Amino acid sequence: MKDKFLSVIKLLRIEQWIKNMFVFGPILFSNNIFNSGMIEKSFTAFIAFCFISSCVYIMNDIVDREKDRKHPKKCNRPIASGKVQVFEAIILAVILAGESFIIAFSINKYLVLIILLYLVNNVLYSFKIKNVVLLDVFSIGIGFILRVLAGSFAIGVKTSSWILLCTLFLSLFLGFGKRRNEVIVLGEDAKEHRKNLSQYNEKLLDQIINIVLACTIVFYAIYCVVGTGDQNFIWTTILVLFGILRYYYLMYSKGQGGNPTELVIRDKQLSFCVIFWIICSAGIMNF
Template identity: 50%
Template sequence: MNKYIELMRPKQWIKNFFVFGAIIFSKKFLEIESLTKVILAFLSFCLISSAVYIMNDIKDLEQDKVHPKKKHRPIASGKVSIRNAIIEMILLIIISLSTAFYLNKFLLIILLIYFINNVIYTFKVKHIVLLDVISIAIGFILRVIAGGVVINVELSVWIILCTLFISLFLGFEKRKNELKCLENDATKHRRILDDYSIKFLDDISNIVCGCTIIFYSLYTFFAYSHKYMMITNIFVIYGLFRYKYLTEIKDLGGSPTEAVLTDKGIIIDVILWGICSSIIILLTK
């Protein structure tokens, strides 16, 4: 059983917390009904994203075998057969889409778009320079939109832009880390890495990092009648710079999830951001 749970990559579910974006930035997180809907939407994304990971593992079987870490994954290591992996993937898709259909027809549409986007990514776009990372960023935007749809909250354009650029930042940092760590074996693992260079990725990462800070700042300035939310800018700036430090000095950029879950600096920063944002939202109109 453990090998099938491992195949779902539950550690990667942290990415689906973007679904909570809309409810966090509204006062609806105090409403049980709204919170329940968002939790179910989160679980739906967890299941559909796990199905996508299984599809990727099947498609990238040979490349994963030469990767120092990915070769230990259930399919690449031979612990789970391709047949059983496909069965698990289908079950996850059915449960996810059924839950979405029960919640909100628009959530169902978003999940279908998310899955189709990932199918296109897996079989085509992942081999196209720049579009590979942009495709991943679209997945994060769909998560945020889904969180707003299920509780009928209109999202600020600045939050959408902020989500886009922070996901681009994580994506380009991951590509750079793969180039650094895999060196001569980089293209054996991911052919698209032959079209990138560390300098190019470093330059573009710096640009999107700066844009993320700008768009979040604009959100905190324009989205509320008060300006107290601008206090939270310091946590966003520190978090981005801390992640940049981890990828450049500690070589943790290959797994954004690992960096977020294991680094005390980022964990404390996220907690303080959440507490500060909640207090400001609750105490202001």
């Protein structure tokens, strides 16, 4: 019974919920960080996204279970290893999706729409887009934009277009970095695990990564200058640049990047950089 419970918890990918922190972006940048009502709504939207994202992970694991069994690491996932049966996973996914929509509806209809769009985007990703070169990573990027929009609609504030662009290009940087890691680690067997990996190569991905990295930094700097109304915010660019270069270093010098969430959590310098950036951004925007 204990093993089954632990397998179900593992299936939820709770460690990946950190991605849903993007929901708090709008309240951080809107001078409302001390507004208890907005904090409550942002947290509610965060919970809704945690449930729907776990639903999506379960759906992906069901679809990819045969391929995962051949993967050196993914073979240990609950469904691929047989610790959780497919019908059990389906029931859990339906419950999570239902709870997510109920929670979203308690905020407003716009949040329900964002959750629905996120689900549709991921269904398309699981069954089609994941095998389409370039579009697969852009689909992931759309998921992060929807997280930010969820936070925006939850509290009723408009999010800067520059922030949305920064979110998109940062997610593309992480996504293409992950593809690069898969191409290198899996080698000639890469296409057996993901069809479109045969269309990627290390040189192409290196060029794409450099382009989206540059765009991320430039767009963030532009936002700091024209989108915040506070000239002091430009200094947070230093933290953003350090964080991105630290990740770049770990990806190219240490062969990491296959799991961005895990890397950000485990690397002390990255973790400190993210936390310090949040503190500085909140301080500048709200004091």
